[in-house]
Amino acid sequence: MSQKQIQPEDGILVVRDLIKRYGQKLVLDNVSMAIEEGKTTVIIGPSGCGKTVFMKHLIVLERPDSGEVYYRGRRIDRLSERELVPIRRKFGFCFQMGALFDSITVYENIIFPLRQHYKITDWKAVDEMVKQKLALVGMDGYQHYYPANLSGGQRKRVALARAIALNPEIILYDEPTTGLDPITSDVINELILKLQRELKVTSVVVTHDMRSAYKIADRIVMLHHGRIVADGDAEHIRTHPNAIVQQFIQGKVSEAELEALRLGGTKFPTQFMPEDFE
Ligand SMILES: Nc1ncnc2c1ncn2[C@@H]1O[C@H](COP(=O)(O)OP(=O)(O)OP(=O)(O)O)[C@@H](O)[C@H]1O
Ligand SMILES: [Mg+2]
Numbered sequence: 001m002s003q004k005q006i007q008p009e010d011g012i013l014v015v016r017d018l019i020k021r022y023g024q025k026l027v028l029d030n031v032s033m034a035i036e037e038g039k040t041t042v043i044i045g046p047s048g049c050g051k052t053v054f055m056k057h058l059i060v061l062e063r064p065d066s067g068e069v070y071y072r073g074r075r076i077d078r079l080s081e082r083e084l085v086p087i088r089r090k091f092g093f094c095f096q097m098g099a100l101f102d103s104i105t106v107y108e109n110i111i112f113p114l115r116q117h118y119k120i121t122d123w124k125a126v127d128e129m130v131k132q133k134l135a136l137v138g139m140d141g142y143q144h145y146y147p148a149n150l151s152g153g154q155r156k157r158v159a160l161a162r163a164i165a166l167n168p169e170i171i172l173y174d175e176p177t178t179g180l181d182p183i184t185s186d187v188i189n190e191l192i193l194k195l196q197r198e199l200k201v202t203s204v205v206v207t208h209d210m211r212s213a214y215k216i217a218d219r220i221v222m223l224h225h226g227r228i229v230a231d232g233d234a235e236h237i238r239t240h241p242n243a244i245v246q247q248f249i250q251g252k253v254s255e256a257e258l259e260a261l262r263l264g265g266t267k268f269p270t271q272f273m274p275e276d277f278e
Pocket of ligand 1 (some may be wrong): 022025027044045047048049050051052053054112
């Protein structure tokens with residue numbers, strides 16, 4: 001496969017031969033990928049296939065058992081937490097779990113990454129920054145709300161505003177539209193497109209939502225059991241000959257999985273975990 005020939009300079013983020021196990025479970029099985037600067041790369045695949053784990057490796061929140069991660073040609077997977085700080089500053093994250101802190105206001109949530117990296121002296125400039133970031137996602141005026149008093153879609157928009165607080169070069173989104181109705185999902189999709197156009201960011205988006213994937217992706221990569229099974233533009237994925245890809249994008253359950261469920265799951269190698277149900 002040509003995957004082997006990927007070089008550290010081939011993208012703003014490059015992973016090579018990534019292998020990750022948790023106990024006996026092989027979660028990433030030799031994944032190589034170069035992520036192109038300024039583009040939106042969407043990672044799809046069934047629940048538990050390793051999407052979130054893959055994404056965490058991109059900013060070294062998880063470390064590979066073997067393989068390498070590069071940011072702008074520099075190897076980062078072995079850097080210390082301290083050495084990673086200036087690199088992580090280039091990233092905005094919109095993660096699946098605990099996107100916002102519930103005990104502090106929207107305003108305090110937005111400035112949280114700023115406080116992690118800088119000592120704030122000019123509060124007027126900060127107020128202006130918060131206003132501007134919230135305006136970009138249509139949420140100016142909600143500064144003093146607590147996350148509990150926002151709808152799911154509003155919370156995701158605030159999480160997006162926080163992700164862009166430090167003007168990142170790269171934004172990582174984990175399931176930005178999960179749990180939202182189709183119209184609110186479209187608002188988030190439009191925002192992702194807008195941030196890419198207006199701020200020229202590189203986006204990596206993990207999603208199960210094919211509508212969203214087709215709408216925002218320059219490139220779609222499908223993972224299955226920790227391996228890349230398809231990689232290309234929306235048309236390439238739509239017309240992909242692999243049955244696993246077709247079943248996934250059409251939202252079908254395979255005969256083998258149905259059979260396993262009828263047998264009470266005894267033939268199925270994986271267990272359903274509570275976190276698989278959102
Ligand atoms: N810290 C960890 N310790 C042990 N196992 C883990 C850990 N993190 C993830 N896993 C396992 O790795 C596998 C892949 O998890 P991951 O979260 O990447 O799935 P996913 O593709 O993001 O799924 P979903 O679409 O449901 O979010 C799962 O079997 C999960 O239980
Ligand atoms: Mg996940």
